[in-house]
Amino acid sequence: MNNLFLQNLAKLVQQSQTCLAVCTGAALLAATGVLDGKPATTNKRAFEWVRGTRPQVRWRQKARWVSTEKFYTSSGVSAGMDMTLGFIADQWGLETAQEIASRCEYLWQNDPDTDPFAHSAEFESV
Numbered sequence: 551m552n553n554l555f556l557q558n559l560a561k562l563v564q565q566s567q568t569c570l571a572v573c574t575g576a577a578l579l580a581a582t583g584v585l586d587g588k589p590a591t592t593n594k595r596a597f598e599w600v601r602g603t604r605p606q607v608r609w610r611q612k613a614r615w616v617s618t619e620k621f622y623t624s625s626g627v628s629a630g631m632d633m634t635l636g637f638i639a640d641q642w643g644l645e646t647a648q649e650i651a652s653r654c655e656y657l658w659q660n661d662p663d664t665d666p667f668a669h670s671a672e673f674e675s676v
Contacts, residue, residue: 572630
C-alpha cells in the first residue's frame with residue numbers, strides 16, 4: 551500500500567473522535583498500525599488475507615461487528631448497517647437506534663456477537 555496514503559490516513563484517524571470501518575476497510579486501518587493489540591473484524595471471505603496484512607491486530611472471525619475504544623469494524627456490508635446502528639445506540643441510545651432501524655424497515659441484528667455467517671463450513675478451519 552502507498553505509504554503516503556497510510557500516513558495521511560493514520561493522521562486523520564488520530565484526529566478523529568471515532569472511526570468506523572466496513573468490511574475490508576479494516577485492512578486499511580490495520581495497515582496504519584492503529585488497531586495493533588485491539589480486537590477487530592472484517593469480511594469472512596477475505597478474512598485470511600486481511601489477517602495476513604497485520605497479524606498484530608486481535609482479529610475476531612466470529613463477530614458481526616467489534617467496537618473497542620473509538621474504533622468500530624464490521625464483517626461485511628450488511629454487518630456495517632448493524633455496526634452503524636450499534637454506534638448510534640452507543641452515542642444516542644438504544645431507542646434512537648431502534649427507531650432508525652424501524653423507519654428504514656431494517657431488521658437490525660443488535661448483538662455484535664451473533665454472527666450466523668461465521669458458521670459456514672468454508673470457515674471451519676479458522
